[in-house]
Amino acid sequence: MKVKTVCLGVPGKIESIDGDIGAARVGAVAVPVNFMLTPEARPGDFVLVHAGFALKVMDSDAVAEALEIFESVAATRVRMDELYIRLDELAKGMPAVALMEVCGTHTVAIARAGIKARLPKNVNLISGPGCPVCVTPVGEIDMAIELALSGRARLVSFGDMLRVPGSNMNLDAARGRGARIDIVYSPRQALALAERGGEEVVFLAVGFETTAPVIAAVVKAAAAMGLDNFSVLVSHRLIPPALDALLSAASLDGLICPGHVSTVIGWAAYDGVAREHKIPCVVAGFEPVDILESIAMLLEARKTGLAGVANQYSRSVSRWGSPLARQAIDEVFDVADGDWRGLGTIKDSALRLRPEFARFDAAARFRLRARRAPEPEGCRCGEILSGRSAPPDCRLFGAACLPERPVGPCMVSSEGACSAAYLYSEAAG
Amino acid sequence: MRQDAFITLAHGSGGRLAAEFIQRRLAPFFPGLGEMDDAAVLRPTGRDIAFTTDSFVVDPLFFPGGDIGRLAVFGTVNDLAVQGAKPSWLSLAVVAPEGLPLDLFDAVVASVAAAAAEAGVSVVTGDTKVVERSGLNGLLLNTAGIGEMIPGVDLSAARIASDDAIIVSGPVGAHEIAVLGQRHGLGFDNIQSDCAQIAGLAGELAGECGAAVKWMRDPTRGGLATVLNELAVAAKATIDISEGLIPLDPAVRDASEILGLDPLYLACEGRFVAVIARSHSEEALKRLRLRPDGAGAALIGAVTDVGSRHPQVRLLTGFGSRRILRYLASDQQPRIC
Numbered sequence: 181m182k183v184k185t186v187c188l189g190v191p192g193k194i195e196s197i198d199g200d201i202g203a204a205r206v207g208a209v210a211v212p213v214n215f216m217l218t219p220e221a222r223p224g225d226f227v228l229v230h231a232g233f234a235l236k237v238m239d240s241d242a243v244a245e246a247l248e249i250f251e252s253v254a255a256t257r258v259r260m261d262e263l264y265i266r267l268d269e270l271a272k273g274m275p276a277v278a279l280m281e282v283c284g285t286h287t288v289a290i291a292r293a294g295i296k297a298r299l300p301k302n303v304n305l306i307s308g309p310g311c312p313v314c315v316t317p318v319g320e321i322d323m324a325i326e327l328a329l330s331g332r333a334r335l336v337s338f339g340d341m342l343r344v345p346g347s348n349m350n351l352d353a354a355r356g357r358g359a360r361i362d363i364v365y366s367p368r369q370a371l372a373l374a375e376r377g378g379e380e381v382v383f384l385a386v387g388f389e390t391t392a393p394v395i396a397a398v399v400k401a402a403a404a405m406g407l408d409n410f411s412v413l414v415s416h417r418l419i420p421p422a423l424d425a426l427l428s429a430a431s432l433d434g435l436i437c438p439g440h441v442s443t444v445i446g447w448a449a450y451d452g453v454a455r456e457h458k459i460p461c462v463v464a465g466f467e468p469v470d471i472l473e474s475i476a477m478l479l480e481a482r483k484t485g486l487a488g489v490a491n492q493y494s495r496s497v498s499r500w501g502s503p504l505a506r507q508a509i510d511e512v513f514d515v516a517d518g519d520w521r522g523l524g525t526i527k528d529s530a531l532r533l534r535p536e537f538a539r540f541d542a543a544a545r546f547r548l549r550a551r552r553a554p555e556p557e558g559c560r561c562g563e564i565l566s567g568r569s570a571p572p573d574c575r576l577f578g579a580a581c582l583p584e585r586p587v588g589p590c591m592v593s594s595e596g597a598c599s600a601a602y603l604y605s606e607a608a609g
Numbered sequence: 610m611r612q613d614a615f616i617t618l619a620h621g622s623g624g625r626l627a628a629e630f631i632q633r634r635l636a637p638f639f640p641g642l643g644e645m646d647d648a649a650v651l652r653p654t655g656r657d658i659a660f661t662t663d664s665f666v667v668d669p670l671f672f673p674g675g676d677i678g679r680l681a682v683f684g685t686v687n688d689l690a691v692q693g694a695k696p697s698w699l700s701l702a703v704v705a706p707e708g709l710p711l712d713l714f715d716a717v718v719a720s721v722a723a724a725a726a727e728a729g730v731s732v733v734t735g736d737t738k739v740v741e742r743s744g745l746n747g748l749l750l751n752t753a754g755i756g757e758m759i760p761g762v763d764l765s766a767a768r769i770a771s772d773d774a775i776i777v778s779g780p781v782g783a784h785e786i787a788v789l790g791q792r793h794g795l796g797f798d799n800i801q802s803d804c805a806q807i808a809g810l811a812g813e814l815a816g817e818c819g820a821a822v823k824w825m826r827d828p829t830r831g832g833l834a835t836v837l838n839e840l841a842v843a844a845k846a847t848i849d850i851s852e853g854l855i856p857l858d859p860a861v862r863d864a865s866e867i868l869g870l871d872p873l874y875l876a877c878e879g880r881f882v883a884v885i886a887r888s889h890s891e892e893a894l895k896r897l898r899l900r901p902d903g904a905g906a907a908l909i910g911a912v913t914d915v916g917s918r919h920p921q922v923r924l925l926t927g928f929g930s931r932r933i934l935r936y937l938a939s940d941q942q943p944r945i946c
Contacts, residue, residue: 190867207863209797229867231945253853253927260928294930312945339869339942365793365868365943372794387945468928583938594869594944604932 189390189440191243191496192229194221204229214368216397217505228443228496231338232366233394236443236502242495250467263472264298270479271300278304278431279478280567282423283438284311284595285466291604293468303475307597309422309523309565310438312387312415313340314589314596317519319550320415321346324384327413327546328359333380335413336370339363341384343592347553367398374402374410382542385412390440392416392531393505396512399533399540411542414531417518420449421529425520427457430567434478436471437463439493444509446501447491458487465493512537521555521589522562561588564597571601578602616709621739631737634715638722639701641731649733651698653757659694661685662753670717670747672791674783674801678720680878681750683806684829686728690808691825691881693764693815694756696728701735704749708742717748728806730754759812761819766843768823773912774890775840775848776883778810778897779803779905780856781833782875785941786864793943795867799860805879810903814883817896821889827881831937834873834922836882838936840912841920844884848922850910850934869944873924874937884912 192204197215204213204227211229215221218234226243227234249255271277281287287307290296296305309315325346328335335351342352342363355361364370367383374381385395395412402410419441437450442463450461460481464474474492481490491497500506509531518530533541542548555562558576563569571577571590581587583599590596594603619626636642643649665681682699689696701721705714725732780803787802789795807827815822824843828836833855841848857872865872879902885893890908897903922934 190863206867208859209799209864209867211795211797211867256927257929292926292932293928294926294932297930338945340944342942343939363942365795369794391945584936603935606930606932 189228189230189235189443191226191238192234194223194225194227196223197221204234214397217393217502217508219504228440230390230440231394232368233397235390235393235440235505236496239495246467246495249469256469259469260472263469263476266476267303267472267479268300270476270483271303274302274479274482276302276304277433277479277482278306279434279436279475280306280308280432281436282308282310282419283441284314284593284597286310286436286438286464286471287597287600288595288604289466289468289471291600294606295468295471297606299475303479306432306567306570307564308567309426309520310388310419311565311590311593311595311597312391312417313344313593314561314565315417315520315522316344316386316415316589317521317550318347318553318555319519322553323543323548323550324413325349325351325354327382327542327548328354328361329357330546331359332546333382333542334360334362334373335382335384336362336364336367336373337384338386340593341386343586344589345556345586345592367394371398371402371407371410374407375405377409380409380411383412384415386415388417388419388438388441389444389509392513393444393502393508396508399512399537400508402540403537411540411545412533413542414533416513416531417520418515418529418531420445420453421526422520422523423450423453424456425523425526425529426566427453427459432459432567433482435459435461436474436478437461439463439465439496442493442497442501444501444505446499447489447497448499449501450489454487454489460487461489463489463491463493463497465496522565556587559588561590561598564590571598574598614711616705616707616711616714616739618707618739618741621737635718635735635737638718639732639735641733642735643733649698651733651755656760657758659689659692659756659758660753661688661692662751663688664749664751666747666749667788668747669788669791670713672802673787673797675804675878676717676720677748677750678717679724679804681752682721682724682728682730683804683878685752685754686730687807687827687879687881689754689756690806690811691827693762693825694758695812696730696754696756696808698755699725699730699732700753701732702751703735703737704745705737705739706742706745706747707739709748724806728808759815762815762822763820764822764824766824766840769844769846769884769912769915771846771913771915772887773823773884774887774908775850775910775912776885776890776894776897776906776908777833777856778807778881778883778903779879780858780861781828781877781880782861782865782872783858784878785832785875786861789868789943790864795864797860797864800858800864803877803879805902807879807881807902810897810900811881813900814893814897818885818889818893821886821893822883823886824884825881828877830876832872832874832876833882834934835937837922837934840882840884841922844912845916845920846912847914847917847920848910849913849925850922851925852927854907854909856905856907870941873934874941
């Protein structure tokens with residue numbers, strides 16, 4: 181059985197390809213897909229689709245096998261029950277362990293499947309910084325709002341950015357004051373708007389390594405088309421440097437690493453973190469069965485004292501990830517230091533456009549500068565994003581801070597730890 | 610392109626052009642407008658009447674399975690139907706921006722007329738306004754509707770008791786997914802909006818089961834989850850539903866996953882939720898399912914703990930866990946992750 185609303189990377193079976201463009205079937209629906217990053221893909225293959233782009237050709241046999249379990253309620257529950265028993269055995273007599281699920285999509289899947297309530301008492305799951313909307317600093321959100329309000333450009337964004345509070349308002353409120361802001365499913369739609377001409381179009385490029393290659397592909401396409409009215413406001417962040425920074429400050433016993441970021445960067449990308457901090461890491465898929473298997477793998481590693489990276493999500497993740505997606509990032513972006521909400525400035529944790537693509541940099545084009553801005557008063561999103569606090573530790577949680585009136589970003593994004601904890605709270609009785 | 614292919618401010622001016630516009634483009638579709646006096650005169654049969662109004666905007670104006678015209682008729686008709694009324698009369702107000710192509714306007718008007726005929730209601734009064742282009746994107750339609758209460762129907766949250774059954778009239782969420790798919794160029798070819806009139810189905814249920822039907826509502830914005838929360842509050846009760854029993858088209862489920870949305874919060878435009886006394890729930894379900902427009906009806910849960918000080922909706926998930934299903938915080942939008 182599948183957790184709905186799991187994550188915006190979904191396996192699609194390719195139905196047709198013509199050049200870069202084609203269609204893939206995701207369960208019962210067909211969607212248009214761009215295959216620029218996976219030229220080796222062929223009809224019948226499974227690909228991981230994110231924001232309208234195929235990121236990687238998956239292991240089709242493994243996907244088919246996994247889908248057989250996930251599409252059956254009975255098979256899923258049998259497998260989950262086996263895994264809960266296995267976890268109880270593994271955890272028996274073990275000192276308390278703190279495992280971090282780095283990715284917000286994992287946080288939601290864990291909450292929706294009610295996993296925490298059934299874990300052994302000494303196994304504690306902590307939410308991490310893997311929610312792009314949440315870690316974007318206030319100053320960068322203010323910059324987008326300033327641009328949108330100035331009327332100099334039409335801003336195009338993924339839906340989850342609209343309600344993130346800036347210093348004075350959010351993008352939704354800016355829209356109410358006349359700013360032109362469009363919400364899209366894929367950045368390709370922003371390119372299509374720019375192609376019509378007549379106005380400046382700026383895409384708000386947030387996201388981790390999963391989204392960065394899609395933005396890179398779009399920027400390359402804009403360059404090839406010679407578009408001079410399209411640019412991107414880049415707020416990308418990179419996961420491994422953030423994990424390194426986080427582990428330098430916090431003590432954790434294992435990491436559940438993000439499945440779709442890893443689909444792009446490969447599981448070897450965590451080798452350094454695992455070695456440096458002597459911590460076991462498991463790259464996990466997003467179905468509840470995947471997550472339970474990953475927890476079991478981490479407890480086994482704990483038992484044997486082995487630190488290193490293991491890959492539970494082999495149907496999508498390989499050692500080196502998706503070569504062309506990585507290449508697209510490298511071609512278009514350089515790494516730079518980046519500010520993270522809750523984690524401060526982290527060396528080499530952000531992306532900026534390379535000089536040859538500098539004309540697509542909206543910040544330079546519209547002379548925008550991110551200013552440091554204070555966090556909302558009383559908000560503990562920073563501590564929550566770095567695993568130092570849990571949502572209920574915050575006095576605002578569920579009181580002054582609610583999904584309909586969010587104070588901090590972790591309550592805005594549906595992948596945010598606070599939103600997940602609030603929306604999917606266990607019912608008594 | 611011909612100069613007269615677009616709406617101009619003059620069409621709404623009250624002058625000769627406006628009069629011609631109404632005579633040519635509206636009157637032929639709506640015989641109920643009659644002599645075009647300043648107000649319609651209605652002749653109810655003497656029963657209590659239900660009266661409601663709603664305004665409609667949608668982007669895009671035409672989507673798989675419907676358009677703004679059908680929405681505007683069915684939205685109001687359905688609100689009357691879930692109140693236990695048989696819809697009879699509608700008003701129609703159209704607010705259009707200057708520059709709107711006239712053939713688009715005509716297509717919407719034709720659709721309103723067809724939907725009204727389908728729902729068995731008569732458009733008896735109307736208005737058009739043209740506003741400056743900057744003031745409005747697309748079209749705004751407003752309908753008000755009047756219907757007569759069906760004899761023997763007694764809908765009131767106060768009558769809801771523990772163990773009453775909760776029925777939904779068909780698969781949920783298709784409308785919003787069809788609109789979003791169209792808006793974002795995803796073209797889900799096998800998803801049509803559920804946009805339809807439910808007066809026939811709800812009327813039959815109310816008529817046949819009488820007082821055993823205690824409460825009805827249509828899950829439009831905010832979807833099934835929001836209506837169930839409204840029910841919990843209205844009945845001061847706990848609502849227990851099972852995820853596995855909720856009718857959901859696999860294509861809608863998978864399209865929701867692609868867009869990052871929860872189908873339980875997606876708007877429907879041709880469904881209703883009904884609370885029915887347990888003694889009549891099987892009979893009610895059977896009757897609904899006999900009709901083509903009720904073939905997908907399902908019993909999804911029950912009311913418990915009436916009189917509770919903490920009204921809530923509990924969802925028994927497919928994983929066997931039980932969680933609280935809350936109100937929708939804000940409109941769902943396609944997400945990055």
